[in-house]
Amino acid sequence: MNKIPILYLNSILIASIQTELTDEEVLSFQSELLTKNNNLLTKGVIIDVSTLDVIDSYMAKVLSDLTTMVKLQGSAFLLCGVKPAVSSTLVDMGMMLTKIDTFQSLEKAFNFLTSNDRKYQ
């Protein structure tokens, strides 16, 4: 059962991960997100992690896989709010999440997707 609310606004799916999830919970979140994205034909998906204290290699891999899957579905995938301690931890671990488009805040990510001059189509 997925316990992260997934909101739909202006053709965009938004989810904020605010509690630490078990591996199984991460996978149910992933599967619900992909199903919703497929049904709604969105412009993009934004995942906010601004209150998440730990992103370990498992979570990092799921986020990286999600990027690929959401892009294959024809939508943009944006991650926002990675805490400084989390980003330095990921780099030191050797998890280079270079293929994920990241933004400093939910607002910036949202504005990017809704503005007309964005590079995504």
Next chain:
Amino acid sequence: MDKYCLNEIDSVPIKCTQDIVISRQKGRELARKSGFSVSEQTRFATAISEITRNVLTYATEGDCHLFENNLDGYHMVIAQIVDQGPGIDNPKLAMSDGYSTGHGLGLGLPGAKRLVHELNIDSTPGKTIVEIIIKRRVYG
């Protein structure tokens, strides 16, 4: 690994993935209470997450013990993750980036080592202890 007299603060049984979350939260909280920075708390918690996940992947179950210790002017927080599984065949190889006997990226152990001040492996078939330590200098 029994070189110091350790003060055990907490212990978490590792049986399911929820216990990974509990272990790292308790580790983080202990690091916070012991005066470590947010960055050090995060690194310690992430290392615990990697090593406790290995227990579920390679050994079915185990325990995560948390200790505090003062030694030679350092305050340390220690996590010992113990399991009764098959053991780590070649600890040296297991510590190299990209080495995995499973389907992982092989970043768990070497990555965790880069996040803490010390990582020690003591493994034989039937008993594996992975110990991670963060320390900070105390004055006075």
